[in-house]
Amino acid sequence: MKIHNFSAGPAILPKTVLEEAAQAVLDFNHRGLSILEVSHRGKDIIAVVDEAEALVKELLGVGDEYEVLFLSGGASTQFLTVPMNLLNDDETAAYLNTGVWADKAIEQAVFYGKVDVVGSSKESNYTFIPKDYKVAPGTKYLHYTTNNTVYGTQFHHIPEVPEGTLLVADMSSDIFSRPVDGNKFDFIYAGAQKNMGPAGVTLVVVRKSILGTVKRHIPTMLDYRVHVKNDSMYNTPPVYPIYVSMLTLRWIKAMGGLAAMERRNKEKAEMLYAEVDRNPIFKGTTAKEDRSWMNATFLADSPENEAAFLAYCKANGVDGLAGHRSVGGFRASMYNAMGIDSVKFLVELMQNFKP
Ligand SMILES: Cc1ncc(COP(=O)(O)O)c(C=O)c1O
Missing domain, CATH: 3.90.1150.10 (Aspartate Aminotransferase, domain 1)
Incomplete structure (x- = not known):
């Protein structure tokens, strides 16, 4: 009997991707070694990471002013590292509260600066996307969740922000599901385990010029500049999830x-x-x-x-x-x-x- 996988995440991946990923566990690139047992600094793995980065940029239509990072810690770690890296104590970030994940992002942001929840559907158990919100001029960034995995709502527009306000999006559950102009965003993040690959890697796409504007000390592993400088290789990256994500990105491209x-x-x-x-x-x-x-x-x-x-x-x-x-x-x-x-x-x- 065929099993139809409607899981919310980790979730269905293309069969051809699973087949190729399974093969690489046994014999990667005809090297007689498993992908699980080779150095992340070897040329084959560097080629995998480079190809994955290039495919992300191509699909989102962004150029070299953006950096693509493959990090650990899930989208949940981004809830705190985004404000830690982007928001000074005396600055305000706007958040749209459209679900449990947005709510968790807000819970973390309050430790790093002022938070203005400009729109929320929490009172109605998140049954709709707020639309009549206003983001005040001078706001550092607006953060929103493009698709609310738990509640089944999705933004079908990109929010407007005042001149100078950055746009930050958690795209964990709808990244690469439809065309999106990456240039409209300053920071995108997504746990891979829905549309991109297996659990264990988190995609970050950041406009490099927005980094380095906060005054606080940022721990090394949580500082995006460190990962930018080291091409996601400051420490051992989640090699296999990146590989499977790369195969999925190839599949997306090949499908059109x-x-x-x-x-x-x-x-x-x-x-x-x-x-x-x-x-x-x-x-x-x-x-x-x-x-x-x-x-x-x-x-x-x-x-x-x-x-x-x-x-x-x-x-x-x-x-x-x-x-x-x-x-x-x-x-x-x-x-x-x-x-x-x-x-x-x-x-x-x-x-x-x-x-
Ligand atoms: C929209 C959204 N954001 C964040 C998360 C949390 O992701 P992670 O489990 O990778 O921390 C999820 C998980 O389902 C999600 O759907």
Whole structure:
């Protein structure tokens, strides 16, 4: 039985990527050695990191004024290193609170400067994306989460910031899912484990000129300038997750790049939401205009039907569909690597489900 992987993360990766990654564990580049047992300073691994960096830049359309870093510590470490590196004690950062991850970023930022939560949907359990927020002139940066993995909402616009205010985005769960002009951002970060690769590496894309403006002492390993200077090789980087990410980036490019990813993701999301809206047993949890193309959240009309539908899905090979405990119901994560056939399969189960 084919298993359809709707997990929110770590999540589905392209089959060809998994095959190549598996092969490299046994014999990397025909060297008779596993990729897990070679030096990160050897030329083959440096070539992997260089290619991954180049692919990230190409897909985001950014040039040499940006640096691509592959770091450890997950996106959660970025919640604190972003303000530590960018915000002085007497400066203000604006945050949009659109979910648990944004909330955690805010919790960390308050240790490093002033925080202005300019928009929030927390009171409504994050069912929508705030739109009537204002970022005051003089704000150091605006931080937002492009896709809210837990709640199934996504920004379908790039927020406006006043002249001189930097734009910082946590793109952990929708990076490379659609075309985005990287030049509009000053700092992008993403845990790899959804659209880019396995857990264990965090992508950072930083406009180099924004670094070095804070007065505090920054511990070496948390200072982006150190990683920029050392091309992500100040310490041993997470070699294997970077390798698998590089293979996934190659796959994205070969599939037609971000425009092709967008077409694929839009088609899947529209198909699933159409059934959620049509079928009286199910209902969506978020404002329609803010629905995520990556994580579709929906509920059943009763707790009994929820349990029964989950059991029915499980019996038919649908994995990872249970919603996050803070929303309940179902969450169908449909990252880049998921084919339309899996979404079609889920929709058919929704149609055939007899409570
Ligand atoms: C949008 C978003 N930001 C941050 C995180 C935290 O990432 P990590 O587990 O890599 O720290 C997640 C994890 O799911 C996420 O979805």
